Amino acid sequence: MEQMDSGPEQAATTEGDGELGYGVTPDRSSPAPESEPEAQNGVSLPRQAQRGRVGETLDLIRANPTGRMILRISVAIAGLAVVALGILLIPLPGPGWFIVIGGLAIWAVEFTWARKLLDFTRRNVRAWTHWIGRQPWPLRSVIGVVGLVFVAFVVWASVKVSLDIDLITETRDFFGW
Numbered sequence: 001m002e003q004m005d006s007g008p009e010q011a012a013t014t015e016g017d018g019e020l021g022y023g024v025t026p027d028r029s030s031p032a033p034e035s036e037p038e039a040q041n042g043v044s045l046p047r048q049a050q051r052g053r054v055g056e057t058l059d060l061i062r063a064n065p066t067g068r069m070i071l072r073i074s075v076a077i078a079g080l081a082v083v084a085l086g087i088l089l090i091p092l093p094g095p096g097w098f099i100v101i102g103g104l105a106i107w108a109v110e111f112t113w114a115r116k117l118l119d120f121t122r123r124n125v126r127a128w129t130h131w132i133g134r135q136p137w138p139l140r141s142v143i144g145v146v147g148l149v150f151v152a153f154v155v156w157a158s159v160k161v162s163l164d165i166d167l168i169t170e171t172r173d174f175f176g177w
Helices: 010-014 035-041 045-063 065-089 096-108 113-135 139-165 166-177
Strands: none
Touching: 010 166, 045 065, 065 139, 096 113
16 A cells, blocks of 8 residues: 655645645656756657646546546456456467556556556566577577467467367368378
């Protein structure tokens, strides 16, 4: 659970910046607010303003107990729908895991456990990507081939189980082998 500060720093945080609240303090490592928005994080002002409006809207909804409950239920249902769709698409070639992570991001708007799981996932995907990038090309090639064989097996098994079509037999018949 998040801890609320009660000192003057918290009061200044919530009064000076409408986006911060719920015990969240600003990131001290970021440049001062009067510096250029591009210099802070490379994001243009309209995108920052949009995030501010979304954050302010969510804060207004959370300020009302009924709004908070409706928001949590809506986020839970939307996240569940997206995660369920992603899980259904995992065996197929395409963005199954990406959709599951998108559903997790939806849940992370309201649920701390989802935010922690999303951060864990991002950290490990980033670590895996960096690890692969440091490996010599023969090992990267082997990992790529293993990945392609796995995807081919998943496609073959999915078509075989769901449509009762053996792609290997169909390919042999097509080419006359």
